[in-house]
Amino acid sequence: xxxxxxxxxxxxxxxxxxxxxxxxxxxxxxxxxxxxxxxxxxxxxxxxxxxxxxxxxxxxxxxxxxxxxxxxxxxxxxxxxxxxxxxxxxxxxxxxxxxxxxxxxxxxxxxxxxxxxxxxxxxxxxxxxxxxxxxxxxxxxxxxxxxxxxxxxxxxxxxxxxxxxxxxxxxxxxxxxxxxxxxxxxxxxxxxxxxxxxxxxxxxxxxxxxxxxxxxxxxxxxxxxxxxxxxxxxxxxxxxxxxxxxxxxxxxxxxxxxxxxxxxxxxxxxxxxxxxxxxxxxxxxx
Ligand SMILES: NC(=O)c1ccc[n+]([C@@H]2O[C@H](COP(=O)([O-])OP(=O)(O)OC[C@H]3O[C@@H](n4cnc5c(N)ncnc54)[C@H](O)[C@@H]3O)[C@@H](O)[C@H]2O)c1
Numbered sequence: 391x392x393x394x395x396x397x398x399x400x401x402x403x404x405x406x407x408x409x410x411x412x413x414x415x416x417x418x419x420x421x422x423x424x425x426x427x428x429x430x431x432x433x434x435x436x437x438x439x440x441x442x443x444x445x446x447x448x449x450x451x452x453x454x455x456x457x458x459x460x461x462x463x464x465x466x467x468x469x470x471x472x473x474x475x476x477x478x479x480x481x482x483x484x485x486x487x488x489x490x491x492x493x494x495x496x497x498x499x500x501x502x503x504x505x506x507x508x509x510x511x512x513x514x515x516x517x518x519x520x521x522x523x524x525x526x527x528x529x530x531x532x533x534x535x536x537x538x539x540x541x542x543x544x545x546x547x548x549x550x551x552x553x554x555x556x557x558x559x560x561x562x563x564x565x566x567x568x569x570x571x572x573x574x575x576x577x578x579x580x581x582x583x584x585x586x587x588x589x590x591x592x593x594x595x596x597x598x599x600x601x602x603x604x605x606x607x608x609x610x611x612x613x614x615x616x617x618x619x620x621x622x623x624x625x626x627x628x629x630x631x632x633x634x635x636x637x638x639x640x641x642x643x644x645x646x647x648x649x650x651x652x653x654x655x656x657x658x659x660x661x662x663x664x665x666x667x668x669x670x671x672x673x674x675x676x
Contacts, residue, residue, distance in 0.1 A: 391553065391554050391557045391558075392554070392557040392558045392560065392561035393554065393558045394558075395419070395476040395477045395478075395505075395558065395562045395565075396420065396474075396475075396476045397419070397420045397421070397422060397474050397475045397476060398414050398419050398420070398421050398422070398475055398476070398477045398478070398479065398562075399421070399422045399423075399424065399471075399472040399475035399477070399478035399479065399500075400414070400421060400422070400423045400424070400467070400478075400479050400481060401423075401424045401472070401478060401479070401480045401481065401482055401492060401496075402424075402425070402480060402481040402482030402483070403423045403424075403425045403430065403431070403433075403434030403437075403465070403481075404482075404483075404514055405535060405536075405649070405650055406480060406481040406509055406533060406535060406537055406562075407423065407434070407479075407481035407482075407509075408423075408434045408437045408438055409509070409533070409535070409536055409537030409538050410479055410481060410509065410533055410537045411423045411434070411438060411463065412438045412442065412459075412537070412538050413533075413537055413538050413567070413568070414462075414566055414568050415438075415459040415460070415462040415463045416442070416445075416451075416459050416538075416566075416567075417565065417566035417567055419462065419565075419566065420462050420464075420578050421462055421463055421464070422461065422464045422465075422466065422471050422472055422474075422475060423464070423465045423466070424465075424466050424467065424468070424469055424471065424472060425465070425467060425596060426467065427467060428467060431465045431466065431467060434465060435463075435465055438460075438463065439460065442456045442459055442460065442466040442473070443456065443540060443631075444567065444647065446657055447507075450544055453631050454627060469495060469496070469499060470499060472496065472499060472500055473499055473500055473501070475500060475504060476503075476504055476505065477504065477505045477507060477558075477559065477562060478496055478500060478504060478505070478506055478507065479507045479508075479509060480492060480493070480496075480504055480506070480507065480508045480509060480510075481509040481533075483630070484510060484511065484513065484634070486517065486518075486529065489508065489510065489513065489518055489521075490517070490518060490521035491521075493506060493508075493518050493519075493521040493522050493523045493528070493623075495647050496522075496524060497521075497522035497523055497524060497553045502524065502527075503555075504527065505527055505528075505529060505555045505558060505559055505676070506522065506527055506528045506529075507528075507529050507530065507531040507559055508528070508529075508530055508531070509530075509532060510532070511532065511635060511638075512580060512582070512634075512635055512638035512639065513530070513641075514574050514575060514576070515528065515530040515546050515548050515575045516548040516549065516550070519548050519550055519551075525550035525551075526550050526552040526553060526554055526555065527549065527552065528548065528550070528551070529545060529546060529547065529548075529551060529555065529556055529559045530544065530546025530547075530548075530575065530579070531543055531544075531545055531546070531559055531563065532544040532545075532547065532579055533568075534581070535627070541567070541568050541569040542568070542569055542570075542571065542581065543563040543568045543569070543570045543571075543579055544570075544571055544579045544581065545559055545560045545563060545570045545571065545572055545573070546574070546575050546579055547572065547573070547574060547575065548575045560572065577639055577642035577643055578639050578642075578643075579637075582635060582639065583639070586635055586636050586639050586648060587639075587645065587648050588620075589620050589624055589632065590608070590647055590648065590649070590650065590651055590654075591647060592606060592620035592621070593621075593651045593653055593654055593672070594651050595621070596653065597653065602620075603621040603671040603672065606619065606620060606621060607619020607620065607621050607622055608656065609643050620639060621670075621671035621672065622672065624654070624670065624671065625664030625665050625670035625671055625672055625674075626664065626665055627664070627665050628663050628665075628666055629654055629658050629662060629663045629670050630631070630658045632650070632654065633650040633654050633655060633658045636648055636649060636650035636654075637649070657670065
């Protein structure tokens with residue numbers, strides 16, 4: 391049922407898009423990455439070159455493999471360069487109107503059989519499919535951060551999707567070394583639907599039980615065998631990203647546990663965003 395994707399496009403080369411493009415070129419796939427400005431193209435090139443270089447330093451790939459991967463990467467500010475792609479993965483800002491505008495244009499630009507995928511965490515894939523004239527070609531491909539490290543991809547189907555294209559997207563995720571799962575277009579898909587309220591419960595327990603972040607993390611690591619404590623995990627995700635995702639899930643499903651705890655809202659307002667600002671629940675070297 392699944393067809394083989396030749397060239398892949400990635401639109402938006404921030405945290406997620408640069409990581410996804412890196413995974414694709416490392417897996418041997420010709421990749422076209424598109425950003426909005428030349429300096430953002432150069433930032434993405436620098437980031438991907440840096441992480442591939444680290445792979446060489448750590449003995450995970452040879453210098454020749456790194457160079458071959460970089461040679462498969464074409465970067466541009468022109469969406470027209472996506473025309474030859476069999477699959478385009480969108481990873482631009484989490485804004486419905488921006489994504490709808492992009493999908494409508496991609497729909498006009500690329501061939502009729504090109505699959506359009508979105509990496510959205512919280513928006514409706516169905517709403518994006520509706521922005522195109524061919525909603526059957528739109529799927530969700532939800533990667534996790536950091537994309538080169540975490541294997542999961544949630545491959546999201548809508549009620550419109552064409553099964554062959556869906557299976558092609560699933561097979562592509564496998565081909566680039568990921569562990570895809572199949573799921574429907576429901577708020578939070580699978581992982582965030584479970585993880586967001588769970589992490590919010592953990593944060594509420596801090597105040598309810600008068601426990602420190604250090605001890606809460608030790609409780610979940612040593613009592614439940616979590617590989618990382620909940621406070622350290624929120625620091626890694628980014629407090630602002632977690633608050634935003636909680637608000638979106640709460641707006642969609644209305645369960646009180648999904649609303650961000652006040653402690654996190656205050657931390658986000660105070661710029662205590664976790665690892666990326668050097669301080670969240672814990673302090674980090676920046
Ligand atoms: N950060 C995460 O943990 C994470 C995890 C999974 C999914 N996501 C989703 O991935 C998407 C991107 O998130 P991110 O964290 O990488 O954001 P980011 O802000 O790091 O990157 C977004 C990039 O898109 C670019 N961009 C914006 N509009 C564009 C356009 N029209 N054309 C081309 N490029 C454009 C921006 O210049 C920016 O570099 C969002 O939908 C987000 O919900 C994020």
